[in-house]
Amino acid sequence: MLERLENLSALYANPHRFMKLAARLHAPVWSVALVVLALGLFMVSGVPDDYQQGATVRIMFVHVPAAWMALFAYSFIFFASLVAVVLRHPLGYLAARAAAPVGAVFTLVALVTGALWGQPMWGTWWVWDARLTSVLVLLFIYLGYIALWEAIDDYGRAARATSILAFVGFVNVPIVKFSVDWWNTLHQPASVSRFARPALHADFLYPLLVMGVAFLFLFLAITLTRLQMEVLRQRLRVRQSEI
Amino acid sequence: MSGWRILQALFARELRLVLRGGHLMPVLAFVFICVILMPFGLGPELSLLQRLAPGLLWVIMLMAVLLSLDRMFQADFEDGGLDQLMLLPVALEGVIMAKISAHFVGILMPVLATMPLAGLLLNIRADTVMPMLATLLAGAPALVMLGAIGAALAVGVRRAGLLTVLIVTPLYVPVIVFGAGALARAMAAPGTLDVAAIAVLGLISAASIFLAPPAIAAALRAGLR
Numbered sequence: 001m002l003e004r005l006e007n008l009s010a011l012y013a014n015p016h017r018f019m020k021l022a023a024r025l026h027a028p029v030w031s032v033a034l035v036v037l038a039l040g041l042f043m044v045s046g047v048p049d050d051y052q053q054g055a056t057v058r059i060m061f062v063h064v065p066a067a068w069m070a071l072f073a074y075s076f077i078f079f080a081s082l083v084a085v086v087l088r089h090p091l092g093y094l095a096a097r098a099a100a101p102v103g104a105v106f107t108l109v110a111l112v113t114g115a116l117w118g119q120p121m122w123g124t125w126w127v128w129d130a131r132l133t134s135v136l137v138l139l140f141i142y143l144g145y146i147a148l149w150e151a152i153d154d155y156g157r158a159a160r161a162t163s164i165l166a167f168v169g170f171v172n173v174p175i176v177k178f179s180v181d182w183w184n185t186l187h188q189p190a191s192v193s194r195f196a197r198p199a200l201h202a203d204f205l206y207p208l209l210v211m212g213v214a215f216l217f218l219f220l221a222i223t224l225t226r227l228q229m230e231v232l233r234q235r236l237r238v239r240q241s242e243i
Numbered sequence: 244m245s246g247w248r249i250l251q252a253l254f255a256r257e258l259r260l261v262l263r264g265g266h267l268m269p270v271l272a273f274v275f276i277c278v279i280l281m282p283f284g285l286g287p288e289l290s291l292l293q294r295l296a297p298g299l300l301w302v303i304m305l306m307a308v309l310l311s312l313d314r315m316f317q318a319d320f321e322d323g324g325l326d327q328l329m330l331l332p333v334a335l336e337g338v339i340m341a342k343i344s345a346h347f348v349g350i351l352m353p354v355l356a357t358m359p360l361a362g363l364l365l366n367i368r369a370d371t372v373m374p375m376l377a378t379l380l381a382g383a384p385a386l387v388m389l390g391a392i393g394a395a396l397a398v399g400v401r402r403a404g405l406l407t408v409l410i411v412t413p414l415y416v417p418v419i420v421f422g423a424g425a426l427a428r429a430m431a432a433p434g435t436l437d438v439a440a441i442a443v444l445g446l447i448s449a450a451s452i453f454l455a456p457p458a459i460a461a462a463l464r465a466g467l468r
Contacts, residue, residue, distance in 0.1 A: 133416065147410075151403070152399075160465030160468075175417065
């Protein structure tokens, strides 16, 4: 079965073929991202004010999807590195490298919007509770990952070393997700993933889910564009070394 | 020569290199300089220092480990010894454990031994010394193993010090959270030993001893090809 997967992935291992596919996907993915984002923002503008928090509750519609994408991006890096190492697909390394800065920015957005929301809500910009600390740690994992790519000159060595770092750092992702359940501290525990009865009212839940989908497509669009850039940069590197 | 004898000889050689190489003195000096600077920054009020002492010593030990990571693989990489070690007829993980054990015995155990003395300078309470040492001992292997992962990933990179710290610090956070938690519980109930928290710390250390060597070996192989 592994052989079949390898044959399947070998289909787009050829950068030329991949670039043709990427060029075809580029416009549709960006269009979907921008349309869903517009729809999401429209729905958010129609959300009623929370009786306790007033209008500041709307920060949630940026903060929560950004946090979801921060974790998703790292899982993306993990699986891209897995594909690269196990299936020996050359684009896996480039996909992971492409997604890293995007994930780092989403993490930073989650932290900053969280602080902006926390100040009126809890009376403090920052607190060292479980979830905030582990998301901050996630940001440093991203920065370390990007720094390792930049520090090693040889592309092959850098690719292998960073994939190892991606595997080792993946331990932090379940810690972030479940930290609020394990250590009951200030940040609110999970409300959406209780599928039977999410603790969020429909008026708030649907705009949140739409914004989540919008951020997902935004992530995919930006990563696809960056991946095309990484392939071109790799081509440039090869040409430069041939001179 | 059997594999085990090779590893014993390797451990002895590494230990001799560590002890003769003068690597211990800078680390000890760093620990004491930090301890001396604390009262200047925090104020000489003894009761405050007493409350903070165990936590401060935990962080200082963590930074001492970070400081000593440089010497783990870099010197051998530069003079070609690492290539030779990878060609030995024993598993690379065994070689790595021999190196790390020598590093631990040669540098970290002396640092741990001086912790009570450093605590004295910070007016640590006598009945918190044993719990503090217990948590430090339970957490130190995890710190060394995770640090070795960072050192191996950054091997061969010029001026890799800051890169290693950046890679390793996120991995240290769970260890220090548990360590500080165990310490806080020990301080709250003086004279007792919070076995549960120390056991969790020991579990993290044991897990890292088993799971880190393959990662370190992969990182070294990636760095040397």
